[in-house]
Amino acid sequence: MARISSGARPEGRINHSVGLCRSPSQHAFTIPPPFQGEARFRAGKDQPKVLKQAIPLSAILLAGCATVPQQTRTAPESVTFEETACFGSCPIFSITLNADGSGVFEGTRFVAAKGEHRFTAKPAQVKAFLARIEPFRPEGIVEYGYDNCSVPVRTDSPSVRVTWQSEGGAEALSWYLGCAEPKAVKIKPDLYGAWKELPLDELVGTKENRFEYEPQGR
Structure with missing residues (x-):
């Protein structure tokens, strides 16, 4: 069956469900469970540890945006x-x-x-x-x-x-x-x-x- 082509496709994404590498105009708003709300940072003494781990990880992910090959989605029929x-x-x-x-x-x-x-x-x-x-x-x-x-x-x-x-x-x-x-x-x-x-x-x-x-x- 034929597929509808929408032209431009979202640029390189590390994790398609998260969309960290998308531009603002292309940003999908599906939020997987680990990223939903502020609840992912637990209150109390564990919070500094979580933050320290999250910042380097996000830096690594964003740094990879320039080198990850472009991934396209299937055009809808x-x-x-x-x-x-x-x-x-x-x-x-x-x-x-x-x-x-x-x-x-x-x-x-x-x-x-x-x-x-x-x-x-x-x-x-x-x-x-x-x-x-x-x-x-x-x-x-x-x-x-x-x-x-x-x-x-x-x-x-x-x-x-x-x-x-x-x-x-x-x-x-x-x-x-x-x-x-x-x-x-x-x-x-x-x-x-x-x-x-x-x-x-x-x-x-x-x-x-x-x-x-x-x-x-x-």
Whole structure:
């Protein structure tokens, strides 16, 4: 099966799940257990010992970034992108984009087009879309929400769900945007508006007309 190519790939990484050698714009935000939170430094007399060991190790890892060969990830055969409801008029829809640029849009609420609609994206549009979502691509399956967020969570926000499907399996991100996970929110441009890289304006519609897309009383 054909694979979607997103162009530029993340540069040399020592451990792909940690991503220590990535540039800020390419930094994945999957945090493996040894690096989650500040809990890895135990309080009490053990703390200085842990810190002394951690600093030389990080220096060694970072020093190796210049010499580690570039590692590329498998290009996805398809990508599914979904935006969910919020307390308000957030557009609710999903899209599936294939390697050849063909795609399916399915509108649910607060969008100009309801139901299933097919579209075709140009190679440049496919490349731009994949490049925009690539920095958010996790290793395996990652979810950020009420039960998995390193900062206080706001209510009434939408979620974004992305699945990268390739020969080797699927990688997926489910991110409730009320969780302002620092490693995710610092990546620009944002994930929520990534669909704008594709020819979907007439299907999604405009922010000003969200309520007009819904019959009265629905």
